[in-house]
Amino acid sequence: MLAMPAPPSLERYNGVPLVVMPDEAKALRELITLLYDPQCISSILEGEDFTLKMLGPTQLAKKYQVDWICKLVASQRRQ
Helix, strand or coil: CCCCCCCCCCEECCCCECCCCCCCCEEEEEEHHHHHCCCCHHHHHCCCCCCHHHHHHHHHHCCCCCHHHHHHHHHHHHC
């Protein structure tokens, strides 16, 4: 009586369920790079185009509540 219906079959990639993200691919790639390769942060901080480079990742950081990225950008903008 309280049984849940079986989920529809999911598309898989290398045996893992495929998750479709509605975000722009470039911004998502940059966000993931910041999360998993923190060494790239120093090169971004040193660049003159910091604000432009961080626009996409910052928007996604707000969306996905990655607060440390938002704080990093805010602190750099104050300087």
